[in-house]
Amino acid sequence: MTNPIKQPASEFTGMRVYDLGHGRAGDKGNTSNISVIAYNESAWEILKSRLTPERVAQAFAHIAAGPVTRYELPKLMALNFVIQNALGGGVTRSLAQDPHGKALSALMLTIDLSE
Template structure:
């Protein structure tokens, strides 16, 4: 088991009550592992307190990225929320703590 932060980094954005995460792998060989285990359902479980709407995932294999769009996730929007931690950047950092099963692809000694 490893954490997402060991395999990828996250870029975020927010607009109104919608939050977007771009999860970009550090190494191309980890993309399939994330594609398998980082599902919209798993992201929804991780953000059960914040994500109250639909969660969509878009695959960008050529970039080694998964993009997640979380609707109704920012407590009525960034400018209306009194909760500083519920904004995209903070949620993106929290996303990196998700555990990802080790299918052998995360070994630092493996090449390819």
């Protein structure tokens, strides 16, 4: 397989966030906080342009009412997404198994970045 980071934009079919970076997550109340950290500068440029708050909101729509806010941390080559109303009322109130923000970083990493 070729390195997806070096492919032309038209060849990003099937590229996922995990191809370009890794994630860290946490939670507070009913809010999930998920960061995606790029592996390198090429990956950072792709993530900045394609991993939008709208795309994240769509991926989390089945569990999160939103809104989704994106913060850029260019010196870290990272994006931080704050996803409101994502944890079923909060960890201590939710009936869902393992509703913590940490488990949701796996969902973030599977987002398809194809256009």
